[in-house]
Amino acid sequence: MHNIANGDGGIGVVYSPMIWSDVEAITRQFDETWGHYGLTGNDSKLSMLLSYHFVLHYIAPSTRGEIAHKNGEFMGVALSRVPGQPVMFGNIAQEMAKIDERLNSTPAGHNALADTELGFEIERRMERQSGINAKAPAEVELFLVSSASRGHGVGGALWSRTMDYFERSQVPMFYLHTDSDCDVSFYDRHGLKRVAERDEQRHPDDGRDPQLAPTKMFIYAGVPAKVKQVVA
Numbered sequence: 001m002h003n004i005a006n007g008d009g010g011i012g013v014v015y016s017p018m019i020w021s022d023v024e025a026i027t028r029q030f031d032e033t034w035g036h037y038g039l040t041g042n043d044s045k046l047s048m049l050l051s052y053h054f055v056l057h058y059i060a061p062s063t064r065g066e067i068a069h070k071n072g073e074f075m076g077v078a079l080s081r082v083p084g085q086p087v088m089f090g091n092i093a094q095e096m097a098k099i100d101e102r103l104n105s106t107p108a109g110h111n112a113l114a115d116t117e118l119g120f121e122i123e124r125r126m127e128r129q130s131g132i133n134a135k136a137p138a139e140v141e142l143f144l145v146s147s148a149s150r151g152h153g154v155g156g157a158l159w160s161r162t163m164d165y166f167e168r169s170q171v172p173m174f175y176l177h178t179d180s181d182c183d184v185s186f187y188d189r190h191g192l193k194r195v196a197e198r199d200e201q202r203h204p205d206d207g208r209d210p211q212l213a214p215t216k217m218f219i220y221a222g223v224p225a226k227v228k229q230v231v232a
């Protein structure tokens with residue numbers, strides 16, 4: 001563990017490697033931040049199951065996870081992937097199968113899961129079309145900060161520490177997926193470049209529900225040493 005003082009992540013904030021028991025707190029915060037997705041009819045149990053699916057999807061390829069907490073309270077997480085390094089957990093496929101079985105047990109869950117998987121396929125399509133994997137081998141899988149900790153330097157500290165990891169791993173460039181439901185200005189301020197953009201409203205061929213709020217999907221990329229700190 002590493003204690004961080006004020007100005008570098010907030011007084012009393014502790015940063016530690018992710019362990020499996022952190023999954024519950026990550027899922028709760030993910031659901032609080034992005035839950036329902038307009039797909040679950042405000043069914044809180046279904047939303048949590050779907051959030052768990054998302055979190056497992058991001059954990060599965062991750063080679064590093066770091067948790068920020070204070071007095072036992074979850075404050076944020078950064079999950080990242082560097083090719084060639086061992087993944088953190090080997091039980092994700094089995095756990096994902098259990099969650100997907102529960103989601104598929106109801107029509108609402110089945111439809112929500114199908115829409116989620118479509119979203120992941122769109123991300124992969126954007127990667128292929130942009131050629132980003134040939135330029136940027138590493139990826140930030142999930143970057144999530146709790147609402148209570150925002151504005152106190154926790155996000156900046158998690159970000160900087162992830163960039164340090166990429167530098168130590170000699171990563172020349174990395175990328176991440178995000179969308180207009182997130183604070184993309186964070187990545188703009190850190191000097192990342194938007195290398196791909198997709199407007200959901202312009203692609204009716206994907207079968208998305210036209211009643212859903214329009215969403216733009218982005219790929220951002222950067223060189224770790226150049227995007228570690230906020231660009232003035």
